[in-house]
Amino acid sequence: MEKQTKDRHRQAAGVIRPVVDPARCEGKAACVAVCPVDVFEIVRIPDETYRGLSRLAKFRIWTHGMKTASTPNAAACEACGLCVSACPERAIRLQRAG
Numbered sequence: 001m002e003k004q005t006k007d008r009h010r011q012a013a014g015v016i017r018p019v020v021d022p023a024r025c026e027g028k029a030a031c032v033a034v035c036p037v038d039v040f041e042i043v044r045i046p047d048e049t050y051r052g053l054s055r056l057a058k059f060r061i062w063t064h065g066m067k068t069a070s071t072p073n074a075a076a077c078e079a080c081g082l083c084v085s086a087c088p089e090r091a092i093r094l095q096r097a098g
C-alpha cells in the first residue's frame with residue numbers, strides 16, 4: 001500500500017503523539033502501513049504490559065500471537081490521523097506530547 005503524504009490536519013512533528021491502547025490492539029499493522037513517517041512497529045507485547053491487562057484482553061492478545069503496536073518513532077508524528085482511521089480495533093488515539 002502506498003502511504004499518503006498530505007493531510008490538512010498535520011502539525012509539526014513532536015506536538016502530538018499517538019497512544020496505543022494495549023487492551024484493544026491486536027497487532028494487525030494497519031498503522032504501520034499507513035503512517036507516512038514510520039512511527040509504528042509491531043512487537044511482542046512487553047510482559048509488564050501484558051500482566052496489567054484484564055483476562056479478556058490477555059486472551060484476545062494471546063489469540064493474535066502476543067503482538068502489539070509500539071511507537072518507537074512517536075516524536076516524528078505529524079498528527080495526520082491516518083493511523084486512528086485505519087486501526088480496525090480503534091486502539092489508537094492522538095494526544096498532545098509532553
Ligand code: SF4
Nearest residue numbers: 035077078080081083
Ligand atoms: S497521526 Fe498516526 S499516521 Fe499520522 S504521522 Fe502520527 S502516528 Fe503517523
